[in-house]
Amino acid sequence: MDLRGFAAVFLFLMGLSCVLATPVTFEKDGAEAVAVRECVPFDYNWRFRYGHAPDGGPGPGNADFTDISGQECTNVDHNPNRYARGDCETACAYNPDCMVWQSGALSGNCLHGGADAVCSSSKHGQQDGGQRKTAQPMKTDYKFAAKSFNAIDWKIVNTPHDFVVTGDFVSMPWDYHHAFLPRNVSWYRKEFHLPSDWKGSHITVYFEGVFHVAQIWVNGQYVQMHTCGYTGFTVRLDNVTGILYGNDSTNVIAVRVDATFGSGHWYEGGGIYRRTHLIRTNPIHFTHDGVFISPEVNVTTKTIDVSVELESFSTGSPKVLVSCTISDPAGAMSNITAKMAVTMEAGHPQTVRIAIPASNIQLWSIKKPYLYEASVVIEGADGSILDTHTVSVGFRQTHWSGASGFSMNGNAFKFRGFSHHNSFTGVGTAIPDRIHLFRAQASRAVGGSFWRMSHNPYLPALYDFLDVLGIISWDENRDYGLEYVGAMHDMVKRDRNHPSIVVWSYCNEVECEQIYNKTGPQFRIAAKSLDPQRPTAANGPTNGLDIQGLSHAKNTSFEDFHQQYPDMPLVLSECCSCETQRLLRQDTTTCMHDQNSPGLLPYVSGSLGVWTLFDYYGESHGFPSVTSSYGNFDLAGFPKPHAYWYVLNWMAMISTDDYGRPPLPSNHVTRILDLPGEITTRVEVLSSGAALQLIVNGKPGDKVEVTNPGEPIQAKVDAPERVNCSFPRNLTSVQCRGLDHNGNVKTPGQCKSACCDAGPSCVIWQFAEKQGCWMGTADLSSCEPSEDPWVGAGDIVTVKNITALSFDTTGKVIGSHTILGAAQASAISLELDVPSPDTGTGTALVLDGHDAALVKASVVDAAGVLVTDQVVNITFRVAGGPGALIGIGNGDNHLHANAKSDNVPSYGGLARGIFQVNLDCVSKHRDRIVQIDVDHGPTTVNPGACGTVDSISVEASSPGLQTAHLTIPVSTSAEDLPLPVAKKSVALEGFPFLTNFAG
Numbered sequence: 001m002d003l004r005g006f007a008a009v010f011l012f013l014m015g016l017s018c019v020l021a022t023p024v025t026f027e028k029d030g031a032e033a034v035a036v037r038e039c040v041p042f043d044y045n046w047r048f049r050y051g052h053a054p055d056g057g058p059g060p061g062n063a064d065f066t067d068i069s070g071q072e073c074t075n076v077d078h079n080p081n082r083y084a085r086g087d088c089e090t091a092c093a094y095n096p097d098c099m100v101w102q103s104g105a106l107s108g109n110c111l112h113g114g115a116d117a118v119c120s121s122s123k124h125g126q127q128d129g130g131q132r133k134t135a136q137p138m139k140t141d142y143k144f145a146a147k148s149f150n151a152i153d154w155k156i157v158n159t160p161h162d163f164v165v166t167g168d169f170v171s172m173p174w175d176y177h178h179a180f181l182p183r184n185v186s187w188y189r190k191e192f193h194l195p196s197d198w199k200g201s202h203i204t205v206y207f208e209g210v211f212h213v214a215q216i217w218v219n220g221q222y223v224q225m226h227t228c229g230y231t232g233f234t235v236r237l238d239n240v241t242g243i244l245y246g247n248d249s250t251n252v253i254a255v256r257v258d259a260t261f262g263s264g265h266w267y268e269g270g271g272i273y274r275r276t277h278l279i280r281t282n283p284i285h286f287t288h289d290g291v292f293i294s295p296e297v298n299v300t301t302k303t304i305d306v307s308v309e310l311e312s313f314s315t316g317s318p319k320v321l322v323s324c325t326i327s328d329p330a331g332a333m334s335n336i337t338a339k340m341a342v343t344m345e346a347g348h349p350q351t352v353r354i355a356i357p358a359s360n361i362q363l364w365s366i367k368k369p370y371l372y373e374a375s376v377v378i379e380g381a382d383g384s385i386l387d388t389h390t391v392s393v394g395f396r397q398t399h400w401s402g403a404s405g406f407s408m409n410g411n412a413f414k415f416r417g418f419s420h421h422n423s424f425t426g427v428g429t430a431i432p433d434r435i436h437l438f439r440a441q442a443s444r445a446v447g448g449s450f451w452r453m454s455h456n457p458y459l460p461a462l463y464d465f466l467d468v469l470g471i472i473s474w475d476e477n478r479d480y481g482l483e484y485v486g487a488m489h490d491m492v493k494r495d496r497n498h499p500s501i502v503v504w505s506y507c508n509e510v511e512c513e514q515i516y517n518k519t520g521p522q523f524r525i526a527a528k529s530l531d532p533q534r535p536t537a538a539n540g541p542t543n544g545l546d547i548q549g550l551s552h553a554k555n556t557s558f559e560d561f562h563q564q565y566p567d568m569p570l571v572l573s574e575c576c577s578c579e580t581q582r583l584l585r586q587d588t589t590t591c592m593h594d595q596n597s598p599g600l601l602p603y604v605s606g607s608l609g610v611w612t613l614f615d616y617y618g619e620s621h622g623f624p625s626v627t628s629s630y631g632n633f634d635l636a637g638f639p640k641p642h643a644y645w646y647v648l649n650w651m652a653m654i655s656t657d658d659y660g661r662p663p664l665p666s667n668h669v670t671r672i673l674d675l676p677g678e679i680t681t682r683v684e685v686l687s688s689g690a691a692l693q694l695i696v697n698g699k700p701g702d703k704v705e706v707t708n709p710g711e712p713i714q715a716k717v718d719a720p721e722r723v724n725c726s727f728p729r730n731l732t733s734v735q736c737r738g739l740d741h742n743g744n745v746k747t748p749g750q751c752k753s754a755c756c757d758a759g760p761s762c763v764i765w766q767f768a769e770k771q772g773c774w775m776g777t778a779d780l781s782s783c784e785p786s787e788d789p790w791v792g793a794g795d796i797v798t799v800k801n802i803t804a805l806s807f808d809t810t811g812k813v814i815g816s817h818t819i820l821g822a823a824q825a826s827a828i829s830l831e832l833d834v835p836s837p838d839t840g841t842g843t844a845l846v847l848d849g850h851d852a853a854l855v856k857a858s859v860v861d862a863a864g865v866l867v868t869d870q871v872v873n874i875t876f877r878v879a880g881g882p883g884a885l886i887g888i889g890n891g892d893n894h895l896h897a898n899a900k901s902d903n904v905p906s907y908g909g910l911a912r913g914i915f916q917v918n919l920d921c922v923s924k925h926r927d928r929i930v931q932i933d934v935d936h937g938p939t940t941v942n943p944g945a946c947g948t949v950d951s952i953s954v955e956a957s958s959p960g961l962q963t964a965h966l967t968i969p970v971s972t973s974a975e976d977l978p979l980p981v982a983k984k985s986v987a988l989e990g991f992p993f994l995t996n997f998a999g
Contacts, residue, residue, distance in 0.1 A: 036281075036282060036385050036386065036387055036388055037279070037280070037281050037282075037285070037387055037388055037389075038279070038280045038925055038928065039277050039278075039279050039924070039925070040277065040278040040279070040280075040924075040925045040928045040929060040932060041275075041276075041277060041278075041849070041920075041923050041924075041925075041929060042190075042192075042205060042276040042277050042278040042932075043158050043159045043160070043275055043276050043849070043850070044158050044849065044920075044929065044933055044937060044939050044941065045156055045158070045190065045933045045934070045935040045936060045937045045939075046156065046157055046158065046159060046161070046188045046189070046190045046272070047151040047154035047155070047156060047188065047189040047190065047191075047935065048154055048155050048156070048157045048161065048163070048186065048187070048188055049144065049151070049154045049155075049186060049187045049188075049189075050163055050166075050184065050186050051184055051185065051186060052184070052185035052186075052187075053142045053143050053144040053145075053185075053187065053256075054143060055141075055142060055143050056139060056142050056185070057185070058090065058184075058185050058258060058260040058261075059089075059090045059093055059094075059258065059260070060090075060093050060094050060138040060139065060213075060258075061138055061139025062093060062135065062136040062137065062138050062139065063089060063090070063093045063130075064132050064136050065089065065092075065093075065101070065130025065131060065132050066130060066131050066132065067129075067130060068100070068102075068119050068129040068130060068131045069127065069128045069129055070121065070122060070126075070127070071119045071120055071121055071122055071127075071129060072119065072120060072121075072122040072127075073100055073102060073111065073113055073117050073118060073119040073120075073129070073131075074117065074118050074119075075113050075114070075116045075117045075118060075516075076100055076102065076111040076112060076113030076117050076515075077111065077112065077113070077481060077482070077514055077515050077516055077518075077519075078109075078110070078111060078481065078511075078513055078514055078515065079091060079092075079101075079110045079111060079112040079479075079481055079483075080109065080110070080479070080480060080481075080507075080510065080511035080513075081109075081110075081262070081263050081264055081265055081479075081511060082103065082109060082110035082261070083109060083110075083174065083177065083265070084103075084174070084261075085103045085104075085128050086260075086261065087110070087261035087262070088101050088102070088103040088109070088110035088111075088112075089101050089103070089130060090258075090260065090261045091110070091112070091261060092112050092130075093135075094138075094213055094225075094227055095112070095135075095227070095483055096135040097114050097115075097135075097483060098112045098113070098114065098135075098483065099113060099114055099115050099117060099131060099132055099133070099134075099135075100112065100113035100114075100117040100119060100129065100130070100131045100132075101113075101129055101130055102127050102128070102129035103127060103128050103129065104126050104127030104128055104129075112481070112483065117131070119131055138215075138225070140215070140217075140222035142256065144187045144189070144254060144256070145217040145220060145222070145254045145256070146220050147219045147220035147252045148220070149189075151189045154187075154189065156935055156936075156937030156938065157188075157937070157938075158849070158850075158937065158938065158939055159188075159271075159272040159273070159274070159275065159276050159430075160272065160273050160274050160275060160430035160431075160432075161271045161272055161273060161430055162269040162270065162271050162273045162427065162428035162429045162430040163184075163186050163257075163259075163269075163270050163271040164181050164182070164183060164184070164259060164267075164269045164270040164271070164428060165181065165269060165423075165426075165427065165428025165429070165430075165617070165899045165900075166898070166899065166900050167181050167182050167898075168181075168896075168898055169181060169623075169626055169896045170182055171623040171624075172623075176618070176619065176620045176621065176622050176623070176625075177262075177264075177265045177266060177267075177618055177619060178262065178266070178267050178268070178617075178618050179267040179617040179618040179620070179626045179627065180623055180626050181267065181617070181626075183259050183260045183261070183262070183270060184259060184260060184270070185256065185257065185258045185259070185260055186257050186259070186270065186271060187254065187255070187256055187257070188254070188255040188257065188271075188272055189252060189253070189254045189255075190252070190253050190933075190935075191250050191251070191252050191933075191934035191935060192250070192251055192252075192253070192278075192932050192933060192934060193244075193245075193246065193247050193249065193250060193251070193931060193932050193933075193934065194237070194243065194244065194245045194246075194249075194251060194932070195245070195246075195928065195931060195932070196245050196246045196247075198245060198280050199245050200283070201238060201280045201281065201282065201283070202236075202238055202280070202281045202282065202283050202285055202313055203236070203237040203238040203278070203279070203280050203281075204234040204235060204236050204237060204278075204279050204288075205234065205235045205237065205253065205276060205277070205278055205279075206232060206233075206234050206276065206277040206278075206279055206288070207226070207232055207233055207234075207235070207272065207274070207276050208232045208274035208275045208276065208277075208459055208460060209229065209230060209231070209232055209272075209273055209274035209459060210226065210229065210233075210255065210257055210271070210272050210273070210274075211229030211230075211257070211259055211262075211268055211269055211270050211271065211273055211429065212227075212229040212257070212258060212259050212261065212262060212263065212268070212270065213225065213226070213227050213229075213257070213258040214226045214227075214233075214255055214256070214257055215255070215256040215258075216235050216253065216254070216255055217252075217253070217254040217255075217256075218235070218237060218240045218243070218251065218252070218253050218254075219240060219242050219243065219244075219251055219252055220252070221240060221241065221242070223235060223236075223240065228478065228479065228484070228486075228487040228490070229262075229263065229268065229456075229478075230456040230457045230458075230478050230487070230491075231457060231487055231490040231491055231494065232274070232460075232490070232494065233490075234279075234288050235253070237251075247931065250934055255272065257270060257271055257272070259271065263456075263478050263479050264455060264456070264478070265618075265619060266421050266423075266616060266617070266618040266619045266628075267421075267423050267428070267429075267616060267617030267618030267619075268429065268618075269423065269428045269429035269430070271430070273428070273429045273430045274430075274459050275459070275461075275850075278932065281387055282378075282386040282387050283312060283313040283314040284310065284311075284312045284313075284314055284318065284320060284344060284378060284380075284386045284387065285310065285311065285378070285386065285387040286308065286309065286310050286376065286378065286387050286389045287309045287310060287311050287349055289493045289494050290308065290309030290310065290311075290349075291307075291308050291309075291374075291376055291389050291391060291497070292306070292307040292308070292496055292497060292530070292531070293305075293306055293324075293326075293374040293391060293393045293497055294306070294307075294496075294531070294533060295364070295393065295394055295395055295396060295497070295498070295499035295501075296395075296396070296397065296398065296533040296534070297358050297361065297363070297395050297396070297397050298355075298358070299397060301355065302357065302358050302359070303355040303356060303357055303358050304326065304355070304356040304357075304358050304361070304395060305353070305355060306324050306338070306353065306354040306355070306356060306374070306376075307351060307352070307353050307354075308322055308324065308351070308352045308353075308354070308376055309349050309350070309351045309352075310322065310342070310344070310349065310350055310352070310378060310387070311344075311347075311348075311349040311350070312344040312345065312346050312347075312348075313346060313347070314344075314346060315346060316346075317343055317344060317345050317346075318343075318344050318380065318381065319341060319342070319343050319344070319381050320341070320342050320343075320344055320378050320379060320380055320381070320386065321339055321340075321341055321342075321378070321379040321380075322339065322340050322341075322342055322352045322354075322376065322377070322378055322379075323337055323338065323339040323340075323376065323377050323379065324337065324338055324339075324354050324356065324374060324375070324376045325337040325374070325375045325376075325377075326356060326372050326373070326374055326393070327372065327373050327374075327375065328372055328373075329371075329372075329373060332362065333360050333361070333362075333372075336356055336357065338354045338355075338356050340352050340354055358395065361395050363395055363396050363397065363409045364394030364395055364396045364467075364470075364499040365396065365408060365409055365411075365470065365659070366408075366449045366470040366471070366472065366659065366660055366661070366662065366663070367470065367659070367661075367662075367663045368470070368663075368986075369394060369467060369468060369469065369470035369499075369500075369986060370394060371392050371393065371394045371467060371468065371499075372392075372393050372394065372395070373390055373391070373392060373393070374390065374391050374392075374393045375388065375389070375390045376388070376389050376390075391497050392464065392467060392468075392497075393497060393499065394467060394499030394500075395499065396408055396409055396499055397409050397410070398502055400535055400546070400547060400569040400605070401569060401603075402562070402565070402566055402567040402568050402569050402570070402603060403566070403567075403603055404602065404603060405569070405570075405602070405603060405604060405605040405606065406502075406569070406571075406605040406606070408472075408502075408659065409659075411659035412659070413606075413658055413659040413660030413661075414599060414600070414605070414606035414607075414660060415449075415450045415472075415571065415572075415599065415605050415606025415607060415608040415660065416447055416448060416449060416450060416599075416606060416607060416608075416650050416654075416660065416661075417443070417448045417449060417450020417451060417452060417471075417472075417606075417607070417608040417609065417610065418443055418448045418450070418451065418452065418609065418610045418611075418612060418613035418632070419452040419454040419574055419609040419610065419611050419612045419613070420439070420451065420452065420453070420454055420458075420612055420613055420614065420616075421454065421612060421614075421616035421618075421628075422456070422458060422459075422616075423616045423617040423618075423635075424614070424635065424636075424637070425635040425636040425637075425887065425888070425889025425890075425891070425899070425912055425914075426636075426886065426887015426888050426889045426899045426900070426912065426914045427852075427886060427887045427899070427914060428617065428899065431459075432850060432851065432852035432916065433461045433465075433850070433851070433978045433979075434834055434835060434841055434842070434845070434851055434852055434853070434978045435637075435834065435852060435854065435914075436459070436461060436462050436465060436978075437465055437834075437840075437841050437978045437981065437982055438637065438833075438834045438839050438840075438841050438854065439613065439614060439637075440462070440465045440466065440469055440471060440982070441469070441839055441840035441841060441982075441985070441988070441991065442613065442614075442633060442637075442639075442839070442991075442993075442994075443471065443613055444469065444471065444662040444664060444840075444988070444991075445647070445651075445662075445664065445840075445988075445991035445993075445994055446613075446632060446643055446646040446647050446650060446651065446994075447646050447647065447649070447650025447651040447654065447661070447662065448471070448610075448613065448646070448650070448662075449470070449471055449472060449660050449661065449662050450471065450472050450473065450474070450606070450608040450609075450660075451466055451471050451472070451473040451474075451500075452473070452474045452476065452573065452574070452608055452609040453473060453474060453475050453476045453505075454476055454508065454539075454574070454609065454612075455476050455478060455507075455508040455511075455539075456476060456477070456478040457475060457476070457477070457478070457491045457494070457495065460494070461978075461979075463495060463498045463500060463501070464498075464979055464982075465978070465979065465982050466498070466500040467498055467499055467500045468979065468982045468983040468986070469982055469985075469986060470500075470662070470663070470986060471500060471662075472500050472501075472502050473498075473500050473501050473502070474501075474502070474503050474505055474537070474573065474608060474609070475491060475492075475495050475501045475503070475504055475505065476505040476507075476508065476539070477491055477504075477505060477506055477507060477523070480506055480507035480511050480512060480514070480519060480523075480542075481514070481519055482518060482519055482522060485519075485522045485523060485526050486526075488504075488506065488523045488526045488527060489526040489527075489530065491504075492504055492526065492527050492530045492531055493530050496530060496531045496534070501534065502534065502535075503534060503535050503536070503537045503547055504527045504531070504534055504535070504536050504537070505536075505537050505538055505539060505549070505573075506519075506520065506523045506536065506537070506538045506542060506544070506545075507538050507539070507540060507542060508538075508539045508540060508551075508574075509539055509540045509551050509574075510540065511540065512538050512539070512540035512541055512542040513540070513541065513542070514542065517542075517543050519542070520538075520542045520543035520544030520545065521543065521544045522544075523536070523544060524536055524544035524545075535547050535569075537549050537571070537573070539551050539573040539574050539609070546569070547568075547569045547570075547571060547605075548561065548565070548568050548569070548570055548571075549570075549571050549572075549573025549574070549609075550570065550571075550572060550573065550598075551573060551574040551575070551609075552574060552575055552577070552595065553572070553575075553598060554598065555597060555598050555601065557598075558570055558572075558598045558601055558604055559601075562601075562603055569605060570601075570603060570604045570605065571599075571604060571605040571606065571608060572596075572598045572599040572604060572605075572606065572607040572608065572609070573608055573609045574609040574611055575595040575596055575598070575599075575607055575609065575610060575611065576591060576592055576595040576596055576607075576610045576611055577591075577595075577611045577630050578591035578592050578595070578611075578630065578642060579628075579629040579630055579784075580629060580640055580641065580642055581629055581634070581640065581891075581892075581893060582634060582638060582640050582641070582675075582891060582907070582908045582999060583675070583678070583868070583892075583907065583908045584678065584734065584780060584781075584783055585640070585641050585673060585674065585675075585678065585780070585781045586781055586782070586783070586784050587684070587712075587779070587781040587782060588642045588645075589642075589645065589711055589712055592610075592642060592645055592646075593710075593711065596610070606660075610632075610646075611630050612628070612630050612631050612632075613631060613632055613633060614631045614632070614633045614634070614635065614637070615627050615628050615629065615630065615631035615633070615634045615635040615891070615893065616628050616631070616635065617635070620893060621785065622787075624894050624896065625785075625893045625894055626893065626894070626895070626896065627893040627895075628893070629893050632646060634891030634892075634893075635889055635891055635893070636889040636890055636891040636910075636911075636912035637833065637834075637854060637891075637912065638856075638891045638908075638910055638912075638997070638999060639994055639997055641671075641673040641674075642673075643994070644669065644671040644673070644686050644994075645686060645710075645712075647669055647671075647994065648669040648671075648686050648687075648688055648710055649710045651664065651666065651667075651669075652666060652667065652668060652669045652688040653688065653709065653710055654666075663986060663987045664987070664988050664990065664991070665989065665990055667990060667995075668688045668689065668806060668814045668815040669686055669687065669688040669806075669815065670685070670686070670687050670688070670689070670692075670804050670805070670806040670814075670815035670816055670817045671685065671686045671687075671804075671817050672684075672685050672802060672804050672817050672818075672819050673685065673686065673712060673781075674780075674781070674819075675819070675868050675869075675908065675999075676799040676802075676819050676820065676821045676822065676868065676869075677729070677796055677799075677868050677869035678729070678780045678781075678796065679717060679780075679796055679797045679799060679802075680719070680763040680764065680777065680778075680779060680780060680794055680795060680796060680797065681716060681717060681718075681719050681760075681763055681777045681779070681797075682714050682715060682716045682717060682779055683714075683715050683717060683802065683804075684712040684713065684714055684715075684779070684781065685712060685713050685715055685804045685817075686712055686713075687706055687713060687804070687806040687815070688709075688806065688814075688815070689706060689806030689807050689808055689814050689815060690705070690706055690807060690808055690809045691703045691704065691705050691706060691806070691807040691811075692704050692706060692713050692715070692804060692805065692806055692807070693804070693805045693807070694715040694717070694802065694803070694804055694805075695801075695802065695803040695804075695805070696717050696718070696797075696799075696801075696802050697799070697800045697801055697802070698800075698801065701715065701716075703807065714779075715804075717797055717802075718797070719760035719763055719777075719795070719797075720763075720795050720796065720797050720798060722756065722759075722795060725752065725753070725756035726795070727752065727755070727764075727765070727793030727794055727795050728793070728794075728795070728796060729780065729793055729794040729795070729796050730793055731764065731766060731783060731790070731791075731792040731793050731794055732790065732791050732792065733785065733786060733789075733790060734783040734784060734785055734786055734790060735766070735783065735784060735786035735788065735790055736764055736766055736774075736778045736780070736782050736783040736792075736794075737778060737782040737783075737784075738776065738777075738778035738779075738782050739764060739766065739774035739775055739776040739778050740774065740775060740776045741772060741773070741774055742754055742772070742773040742774070742775055743772060743773075745772075745773045746772075746773075747767070748767040748791050748792075750773070751765045751766070751767040751773035751774075751775065751792075752765050752793070754773065754775060755775045758775065761776070761777065762775045762776060762777065763776075763777050763794055763795040764776060764777070764778055764780075764792065764793075764794040764795070765792050765793065765794075766790050766791070766792030767790070767791055767792060768788050768789055768790045768791070769789065770788070771788065771790075780794060798821065799819065799820070799821035800820070800821045801818060801819075801820055801821070802818065802819050803816060803817070803818040804816060804817050804818075819998075820865045820866075821865070822860070822861045822863075822865040822866060822867040822868070822869075823861040823862065823863070823865070823867075824861060824862075824867075824870075825859050825860070825861060825867045825870045825872055825961060826860065826861050826862040826961065826962065827859075827860055827861075827862075827961050827962035827964065828857055828858070828859060828860070828874060828956045828957065828958055828961055828962065828963060828964040829857070829858040829859075829860045829864065829964050830855055830856070830857055830858075830954070830955075830956055830964040830965065830966035831855070831856045831858070831966070832853060832854075832855060832856075832966060832968060833854045833855070833856050833993060834852075834853055834854035835853060835969075835976075835981075836993070837992075838991070838992040838993040838996070839991065839993045840981075840982075840985040840988050840991065841978070841981060842976055842978070842981035843969060843976070844968075844969035844970055844971040844976050845883075845917050845952070845968060845969070845970050845971065845976075846917070846922055846970070846971050846972070846973070846974075846976045846977050847882060847917050847919045847920060847921040847922055847946060847949060847970055847971070847972055848917065848920055848921075848922040848923055848977070849917065849918070849919065849920030849922075849923060849939045849941065850916070850917070851916065851917050851977075851978070852886065852914055852915065852916040852917075853883075853914070853915045853916075853952075853968050854912060854913075854914060855876070855912070855913040855914070855915060855954060855956075855966060855968070856910060856911075856912060857874050857876070857906070857910065857911040857912070857913065857956040857964065858909055858910055858998075858999070859872050859874075859906045859909045859910075859958075859961070860909075866909045866910075866998045866999055867909050868908045868909040868999060869909075870906075870909075871905050871906055871907075872905070872906050872958045872961060873903055873904070873905050873906075873958055873959075874903070874904055874905070874906055874911045874956050874957070874958050875902055875903045875956065875957050875958065876888060876902050876903075876904075876913035876915075876954065876955075876956050877902060877954065877955055877957075878915065878952065878953070878954055879953040879954060879955050879965070880950060880952070880953040881949075881950045881951050881952035881953050881968075881970070882917055882918055882919035882940075882949060882950070882952060882970065883915045883916060883917055883918060883952035883954070883968065884915065884916055884918045884938065885902055885913060885914070885915055885954075886900070886914050886915065886916045887899050887900060887913075887914040888900075888901055888902065888903070888904040888911070888912060888913055888914070889904065889911070889912045889914075890904055890905065890906060890907035890908075890910060890911045890912060891907055891908070891910065891912070892905075892907035895907070908999045909998075909999050910999045911956075913954065913956065915952060915954055915968060917952070917970065918938055918939045918940065919939065919940050919942065919946065919949065920939060920940070920941045920942065921942050921945070921946035921949070921972045922972055922974065922977075923941075926941050926942065926943045927943040929941045929943075930943045945972075946972055949970055949972070950970075951967045951968055951969050951970050952967070952968040952970060953965065953966075953967055953968075954966050954967075954968060
């Protein structure tokens with residue numbers, strides 16, 4: 001048998017996110033080819049019902065706690081991020097080992113304890129709480145779980161599916177964490193057939209992620225529960241009593257999802273929000289996530305360490321042969337194979353450890369993320385193939401030092417990277433893979449070669465993108481406490497094959513705090529037992545660590561820590577919560593510069609977690625704001641001005657020889673940060689040149705020397721000639737810095753008149769009852785949202801054309817950027833941002849039933865100039881072809897339009913439409929999908945060749961404006977899937993999306 005055949009199918013299947021295995025076929029002795037492992041997409045045609053069952057409510061239905069409010073308890077510990085009393089109680093109720101919960105000021109939000117917790121009366125009496133002697137069985141006899149229940153009236157949906165984002169925003173006290181979108185319990189049901197030829201096989205459903213608590217029934221029988229919303233799990237079907245086979249026999253799987261409480265202080269969504277798979281194997285097979293090819297080359301033995309776990313559900317004690325082959329798709333290295341014989345015993349997993357020589361291995365790095373394929377095979381005593389599994393692997397050598405930081409493959413470099421949260425406009429947490437590719441490419445475009453998984457494990461496909469693109473990552477566990485050691489175990493076991501991951505993180509910030517310090521050692525055991533070589537870390541204080549991460553800490557904190565623990569490696573694992581929006585830009589320069597600076601200390605490994613690359617739902621400053629404002633890109637994927645600070649400082653000013661710099665060209669940067677409608681008396685410009693010149697409405701200004709490289713240059717413009725005391729820029733509910741107090745006026749009208757009388761020396765006035773009148777020439781970027789009742793307005797320069805020119809030391813122009821003033825809105829214009837070569841995301845959508853596009857709608861005048869200061873309502877629709885509109889947005893943190901609407905107001909002249917293919921011509925085993933699925937929903941699965949398929953035609957319209965049309969190309973080629981596209985775009989020629997962006 002030639003194992004090199006594995007390589008031919010690898011890229012295609014990984015692109016389909018069938019992450020558990022590659023279903024390879026073999027022929028023996030002229031027999032018909034038989035698949036030894038089948039991984040069938042199980043995403044289509046789920047019946048969905050929003051809301052809990054009529055015979056149930058939120059929680060597990062066993063909240064039998066005795067009230068102990070006012071008491072204090074010992075032998076309890078922190079259960080972080082349960083902000084509300086009900087969340088603390090519900091989380092305890094779902095855990096059968098939790099006997100005590102407390103919530104209140106004295107308990108630090110939420111405390112949980114087991115049977116050894118001791119509670120007694122307290123004089124303080126400021127905390128609520130409950131205690132039980134034993135955990136009663138959870139309710140499992142729901143009407144919706146019965147096999148006989150008729151769900152014909154339920155809506156048919158595909159997974160991934162976030163049901164929370166489909167709701168309407170509601171102002172609720174304390175819900176700024178979760179974006180003011182109501183949480184709930186909801187239900188999914190799926191009817192399916194199991195093929196007759198699968199009898200005798202081992203059959204599971206693999207859920208990549210369900211948030212938050214999932215309870216599963218098969219044919220009305222309760223089978224299991226999974227309580228971590230960020231790790232995957234499998235549900236075995238073949239051992240369920242009464243499971244049925246054949247096209248005439250229907251099975252039902254029901255999933256109750258309780259998303260009424262979360263585990264984070266941000267939007268977490270709810271539902272089956274990641275992919276699902278139906279997997280058939282031989283009774284003797286590799287266990288789930290049981291294949292581990294260590295990315296860390298063993299320096300001592302010069303070997304690759306392989307660990308393989310297999311299990312048997314067959315009778316007897318058969319002997320099998322396990323082999324592992326490392327192959328090079330590029331053909332630069334001959335295949336390396338090692339084998340070992342194993343005697344199996346039913347119900348007892350066996351672990352096989354193999355050391356493979358690592359000679360002639362090309363090492364994985366940021367600049368050249370070289371990947372191999374590891375193929376493992378179980379062969380029976382008769383030579384038959386029982387199971388196969390193929391994973392992508394890369395090999396590197398990493399070293400952490402308390403004195404000098406981090407090095408890879410013998411090359412030291414500083415981390416430069418971003419933290420992230422898992423939500424996007426229109427789709428919530430159910431983000432399609434190609435949008436994840438866009439986010440990864442955006443990180444590289446602004447110099448980010450490190451991705452922090454804050455504060456939880458992400459979907460499997462993202463790690464594949466990071467592997468092929470050369471982005472290193474910090475993989476982070478979510479819940480921290482003794483009751484969550486299993487989740488840490490699951491994260492490490494799932495992700496340990498990825499060469500991009502260089503560290504495991506236990507926890508984040510205050511969530512790391514524990515009273516008894518028992519958690520860290522147990523988390524360390526969980527990680528090291530599965531992956532002995534990668535270090536452990538945390539973004540906060542705890543024990544059992546190899547690396548200490550500090551969050552939002554100043555240089556002095558690092559200096560003090562290093563002095564006390566000189567051998568402990570340090571990293572700036574989170575910094576720079578610098579807030580701004582595309583409209584009414586705030587100046588974030590000082591924030592970004594100062595908060596990143598600890599990463600430059602010689603013994604600190606760098607700054608890996610700038611907060612954040614993209615905005616995300618939740619963690620706003622209160623209604624009506626519903627999203628964060630920290631991102632360098634907004635929630636819709638449009639860049640904000642301070643993204644260009646990183647382009648300048650982390651790309652243009654970093655040598656291309658730097659081992660940690662993404663392999664993109666070093667282009668000069670010239671960028672005007674202000675929009676035409678927001679200029680008063682000066683503009684700010686970023687330039688990588690030695691000098692800068694501004695040309696305003698055709699009038700050249702003086703050349704200005706760039707004296708502080710990497711920081712914005714302020715260039716003056718002439719104050720506008722005021723007509724009839726006009727101040728067109730509304731400045732209500734914001735406070736502008738740098739103004740002077742005028743104590744002589746007592747009303748807003750008097751304040752405006754005083755500013756008007758002052759002439760060019762006053763372009764902004766503001767008034768609040770307590771603060772009085774303030775006026776002067778401050779820049780609009782100094783104006784920040786305020787809870788105080790400020791009213792006011794500002795004057796703006798009428799911009800026809802402002803051009804910034806950058807010069808080198810010889811006086812040669814090396815870069816330019818122009819902004820244009822617009823007339824009245826005349827039309828809508830459409831552009832395809834994803835897929836697009838301009839974003840490194842390909843040229844076409846693949847008809848795989850899941851692929852999605854990002855379409856940008858721009859409001860333009862008759863000359864095609866972007867109109868940023870007029871708001872129009874834009875309606876998206878599909879005019880033809882195999883696609884559907886699945887979400888809208890505009891990047892405004894105050895947007896309250898329903899995410900699934902077809903209509904959205906423009907913001908800064910822009911709006912976003914997300915379109916998804918609804919035809920599957922590509923997925924492996926489409927014939928099985930048609931055979932297995934009983935219902936038929938929004939996606940058509942074609943078991944054969946689709947032939948010629950029309951592209952997707954979309955349009956955007958607004959009353960009184962010219963309608964825009966756009967064609968989204970489609971493909972049936974596996975080479976156009978997101979993962980192969982990513983692999984071909986490691987060395988991008990550039991990222992024109994950023995360079996050419998207007999808005």
